[in-house]
Amino acid sequence: MRPGSLAAIALSICLLIGCGQDEPSPHPGSRLTIALQSDPTSLDPRLATDAMSSRVIDLLFNGLFKNDPNGSMQPDLLESYKRNSETSYLLKVKEGVLFSNGAELTSDDVKYTIESVMDPAFGSRKAAAFKNVSMVEIMDRYSLMVWLKEPQASFLECLKIGIVHKGEAEKAGDEFASRPVGTGPFTLVEWDKGSHIVLRRRDDYFEGAPRIEAIDCRIVPDTSTRLLELRKGSVEFVENDIPPELVEAFQGDAKFKVEMAPSSTFKYIGINMKHPILSRRDVRAAMAHAIDRNSIVDRLLLGQATLASGLLCPGNPFYLPDLKQYEFDPALARRMLDEAGLMVDAEKGCRFSITFKTSKDERANQIAQIIQQQLSDVGIQMEIKSYEWATFYSDIIGGNFDIYSLTWVGISDPDFFYDAFNSKSIPPNGVNRGHYSNPEIDRLTEQGRIELNPSVRLETYRQVQEIIAHDLPYIPLWYPHNVAIMSSRLKGFELYPSGDFKSFAKAELLPAQ
Amino acid sequence: MISPAIRKRLLMFPITVFFVCTVVFFVIHLVPGDPAALMLGESAEPGDIEALRSQLGLDRPLGAQYTSYLVGLLRLDLGRSIWTKEPVLDRILDRYPATMELALFAMVFAVVFAIPIGILSAMKPNSLIDRLAMFLSVLGVSIPNFFLGLVLIVVFSVELDLLPVSGRGGIEHIILPAVTLGLGMSAILARMTRSQMIEALASDYVRTARAKGLSEFTVITKHALRNALTPVVTILGLQMGALLTGAIITETIFSYEGIGSLMIQSIARRDYPQVQACVLVIAISYVLANLFADLTYRALDPRIRL
DSSP, X not given: OOHHHHHHHHHHHHHHHHTOOOOOOSSGGGEEEEEESSOOSOSOTTTOOSHHHHHHHHHHOOOSEEEOTTSOEEXXXXXXXXXXXXXXXXXXXXXXXXXXXXXXXXXXXXXXXXXXXXXXXXXXXXXXXXXXXXXXXXXXXXXXXXXXXXXOTTGGGGGGSOOOOHHHHHHHGGGGGTSOXXXXXXXXXEEETTTEEEEEEOTTOTTOOOSOOEEEEEEOOOHHHHHHHXXXXXXXXXXXXXXXXXXXXXXXXXXXXXXXXXXXXXXXXXXXXXXXXXXXXXXXXXXXXXXXXXXIIXXXXXXXEEEOSSSSOXXXXXXXXXXXXXXXXXXXXXXXXXXTTOOOBTTTTBSEEEEEEEESOHHHHHHHHHHHHHHHHTTEEXXXXXXXXXXXXXXXXXXXXXXXXXXXXXXXXXXXXXXXXXXXXXXXXXXXXXXXXXXXXXXXXXXXXXXXXXXXXXXXXXXXXXXXXXXXXXXXXXXXXXXXXXXXXXXXXXXXXXXXXXXXXTOEEOOOO | OOOHHHHHHHHHHHHHHHHHHHHHHHHHHHSXXXXXXXXXXXXXXXXXXHHHHHHTXXXXXXXXXXXXXXXXXXXXXXXXXXXXXXXXXXXXHHHHHHHHHHHHHHHHHHHHHHHHHHHHHHHSTTSHHHHHHHHHHHHHHHSOHHHHHHHHIIIIIIISOOSOSSOOOSTHXXXXXXXXXXXXXXXXXXXXXXXXXXXXXXXXXXXXXXXXXXXXXXXXXXXXXXXXXXXXXXXXXXXXXXXXXXXXXXXXXXXXXXXXXXXXXXXXXXXXXXXXXXXXXXXXXXXXHHHHHHHHHHHHOTTOOO
């Protein structure tokens, strides 16, 4: 082969690729381009569990219920609902709601959605939420009755799942995840996997057509690149995973608008209650007093978080504003550790040593280093081990840790305390990964899940939260803020605690100047 | 027509690929992390993870999984992605051309940029041009891709508004990633070309060519360069591997959906069949690139008989 051949091949490829062109944009003013951190795994609401899938699914589907901007549940597709008995609910969907294929929503679609999620052969990752359902019975075209095996206070929570069109879902099978048909404000036009997703508004949306003509979701995995796209103006909206110092860089610029609001994400330090030293409540309390969360939030997160006292975030109906907070007090922490008989060992130079596990995330590691310093000030030696996510996660669910830091995202019903702290929820049965066991919590969390009287339930979970705050199976850290940076031409976007995109249905994109 | 040396290489080809596949199979299966647990997420129920593992065949002994992987491989069946349930080959066919495009452009950029610079430097060693070129080449080798990529985006996309920031599309989308990926390689090539050319220009056959009264242009391109290029082509073949690994970072920065970013995502998700398929095609490409380099020497230097 002559040396010139390679260049010739390359040149011909240049010419071939050069033929690609930009997509036409018929209504330049109303086409919104947003950047997503990763490609959704599935656009079937019955399957998807990751954040990016849920964001897009929220624009394509409606559930029977939805969260309002304060994070409390409101009927969405439901006209009315009623608890008929302790174990049955009568649900009536709105009349005249159309799917994106033009068919009307009926009780049959709701029944199908619930039953397909429950069908083991379908392999839904959300089957667990519906395991208490015994039967779904159609009453008429718009009404249905759901029967439960036993009373469940948090039942309505699972009805936030997007309702799929029965006929289309049956016909498409696995393909439904890439050809979804829902009742949402937008419909899927194109999904070029790994690259972008194009949604178009539905003029027949039951709550009125959105004002934005189309949403182009581009997948831009690198954080810096995402922000540079925004800076250039080729993307008009990014949300979360933004380094706090870069948020400030956009704040002074009139071309951009920065929205920030507390999220329902809870960041905490999980503790292995089987650890000989960490199993002692006084030691955990001393550690909580040794960590200066205020300075981490102020200096590292630049104030973009609110200190947490427990799992439930402010705005949750069960949130307790006066829950015990552990103030930063290293002298007290030292005294408590002294009283616990854990003196500084002259040879080792510390009272005891533990390992802190975290993911490879850069910010998480910076936080870990500060906590390491703060704990060493009171004589606790902490070694940081950071792992790639899948390895870290497998250690955490396997109970293979002293302490670790993680987040819970979007906890809304307090029944979650059963999953997190009931002794029956120790893995693999639940997410009580620290092996916390307290008969009082067991009793209260079991009582709370079947208690249908709201005021009694409120009282039950007040007790649960107080015991957990005292016992400290978790050291609560903070609720990070949701942060969205958008073009100042985008009007009407509302940042929900869950960070979802529902308000794009009502937002508007003004034409460029 | 096929010489014994070439035949030997062709025979080694499947063996090399087999070893790579085997090592990767065991490494990816033995590192901690369970795709079923990752997929089901926090809301998984006790039986769910076990059920999914058995549905995916992950509960079988590793040896049995390996055997069925090999059997599939022989039938050219690479399996289906654990996450998307799509055949992994579909995704590879979708992404591979993008990476090849990027690697080729990077290589073309490197060659077009490096060889003239190497020649110019060699013609006047220690001149200003030479010093500047060699300084730039040190810089080129030392700047990490993730940094260079961002600098290029800031300058050419955001400030000068000449090129798109990221994504895939027309020719304008490939320029910055190709430069990012190719610069390190071009630095190495420029140095290599320079030293080879200095040697060639001092040789007897160049003196003879000049004595024959050939023009300086002919001397350099026909006599000196042709001899200087053989080692450069070797480097080019070996650097193909560096291009494919460099593509992993470059693709992520530029949201350029090629095989590198697909592999990173699949490793994070422990999507075993997808990872294995990615490694398979990368290994094949690497071996082929080296084979191609060997054949190119023969074209450049008839004394080499492969």
